[in-house]
Amino acid sequence: xxxxxxxxxxxxxxxxxxxxxxxxxxxxxxxxxxxxxxxxxxxxxxxxxxxxxxxxxxxxxxxxxxxxxxxxxxxxxxxxxxxxxxxxxxxxxxxxxxxxxxxxxxxxxxxx
Amino acid sequence: xxxxxxxxxxxxxxxxxxxxxxxxxxxxxxxxxxxxxxxxxxxxxxxxxxxxxxxxxxxxxxxxxxxxxxxxxxxxxxxxxxxxxxxxxxxxxxxxxxxxxxxxxxxxxxxxxxxxxxxxxxxxxxxxxxxxxxxxxxxxxxxxxxxxxxxxxxxxxxxxxxxxxxxxxxxxxxxxxxxxxxxxxxxxxxxxxxxxxxxxxxxxxxxxxxxxxxxxxxxxxxxxxxxxxxxxxxxxxxxxxxxxxxxxxxxxxxxxxxxxxxxxxxxxxxxxxxxxxxxxxxxxxxxxxxxxxxxxxxxxxxxxxxxxxxxxxxxxxxxxxxxxxx
Numbered sequence: 001x002x003x004x005x006x007x008x009x010x011x012x013x014x015x016x017x018x019x020x021x022x023x024x025x026x027x028x029x030x031x032x033x034x035x036x037x038x039x040x041x042x043x044x045x046x047x048x049x050x051x052x053x054x055x056x057x058x059x060x061x062x063x064x065x066x067x068x069x070x071x072x073x074x075x076x077x078x079x080x081x082x083x084x085x086x087x088x089x090x091x092x093x094x095x096x097x098x099x100x101x102x103x104x105x106x107x108x109x110x111x112x
Numbered sequence: 113x114x115x116x117x118x119x120x121x122x123x124x125x126x127x128x129x130x131x132x133x134x135x136x137x138x139x140x141x142x143x144x145x146x147x148x149x150x151x152x153x154x155x156x157x158x159x160x161x162x163x164x165x166x167x168x169x170x171x172x173x174x175x176x177x178x179x180x181x182x183x184x185x186x187x188x189x190x191x192x193x194x195x196x197x198x199x200x201x202x203x204x205x206x207x208x209x210x211x212x213x214x215x216x217x218x219x220x221x222x223x224x225x226x227x228x229x230x231x232x233x234x235x236x237x238x239x240x241x242x243x244x245x246x247x248x249x250x251x252x253x254x255x256x257x258x259x260x261x262x263x264x265x266x267x268x269x270x271x272x273x274x275x276x277x278x279x280x281x282x283x284x285x286x287x288x289x290x291x292x293x294x295x296x297x298x299x300x301x302x303x304x305x306x307x308x309x310x311x312x313x314x315x316x317x318x319x320x321x322x323x324x325x326x327x328x329x330x331x332x333x334x335x336x337x338x339x340x341x342x343x344x345x346x347x348x349x350x351x352x353x354x355x356x357x358x359x360x361x362x363x364x365x366x367x368x369x370x371x372x373x374x375x376x377x378x379x380x381x382x383x384x385x386x387x388x389x390x391x392x393x394x395x396x397x398x399x400x401x402x403x404x405x406x407x408x409x410x411x412x413x414x415x416x417x418x419x420x421x422x423x424x425x426x427x428x429x430x431x432x433x434x435x436x437x438x
Contacts, residue, residue: 023199052433052438059426062425067426072135079135
């Protein structure tokens with residue numbers, strides 16, 4: 001509550017502008033799907049990496065500014081963010097590896 | 113209130129009175145954050161399960177921008193546009209929410225009330241849009257057939273998908289009628305039957321050489337669905353079991369049924385969060401108008417409900433990416 005009485009209105013609108021801009025870029029790329037980005041890339045396509053990174057950037061903007069994590073005590077912030085990041089990374093890594101394995105095992109059995 | 117609480121001098125009961133609050137946050141705010149953390153993990157579980165299933169069917173998963181192409185009141189093909197508009201609405205309502213919190217810090221009651229009101233309106237528009245999106249998805253756009261092997265076959269003309277109604281002529285020919293409750297011996301009705309019979313669709317395909325069959329299989333070189341030759345298409349169509357129009361928990365004209373299941377489950381669970389957020393916002397809105405927080409001396413309650421509202425926005429950002437974009 002360090003910033004209890006000062007107004008952050010201008011900053012809020014700037015962040016809104018950034019979030020909107022990122023969304024527009026995402027949708028634009030999602031519609032035109034440039035071939036160089038859509039069909040190539042490490043692991044998944046470059047386009048998917050761009051979407052994921054932009055999403056994390058948006059999440060950062062919402063959590064830090066709108067949810068005011070930047071103003072909380074450092075270890076309060078970390079108790080929330082680190083917990084989520086660690087558990088989500090762990091779960092997603094395991095499940096995606098497992099999903100890939102299921103595909104490798106089952107796909108040859110499907111007769112197209 | 114303060115007068116009734118004994119203020120401990122040894123600061124043992126840090127949440128009971130004194131100024132040394134853990135992490136410098138109030139009890140309510142901290143618990144809201146830890147609830148949000150656990151809810152975020154729930155949503156991660158859903159999205160990770162979606163990821164697993166998608167990887168499992170990576171060569172036949174529906175392509176999202178071929179599924180979500182509709183905009184209300186406008187006719188035509190606009191992939192992603194409406195979902196993007198919905199995202200804007202939700203981000204904007206997040207902005208009005210944070211402005212309400214900001215006005216609360218300055219103890220401006222009227223401003224808080226108006227910004228809360230705008231937030232509620234934004235939320236209602238979003239939930240309405242989601243309901244519309246569900247309706248469109250359930251109704252379907254083109255229609256398809258399903259084979260005995262459980263594969264969905266769609267129809268294309270000049271490389272573009274076309275609706276059954278565009279090449280199947282006339283009403284249903286096999287005299288099959290909707291069975292209603294009043295006609296049955298056991299007073300049981302049946303689900304809506306398809307507009308066309310299987311034979312009708314197959315014959316229409318045979319009669320029109322411009323029509324081709326598209327399978328769910330994705331050509332990984334081009335990231336597009338495979339279009340079969342006329343002969344291959346006829347061979348696949350010979351295995352047709354049923355005509356599919358729209359999507360539900362059992363069949364899905366866009367492809368894998370489990371895609372529809374995840375769509376209903378994930379956007380439904382998120383929509384439920386938005387709905388509960390709106391209800392909580394309305395309660396807080398009336399408290400603001402009644403002057404509850406003015407009397408209390410601070411607007412922390414607006415801040416706490418704001419956290420929940422931003423979280424709902426945050427989740428949508430991820431759902432938008434992983435369901436619609438990636």
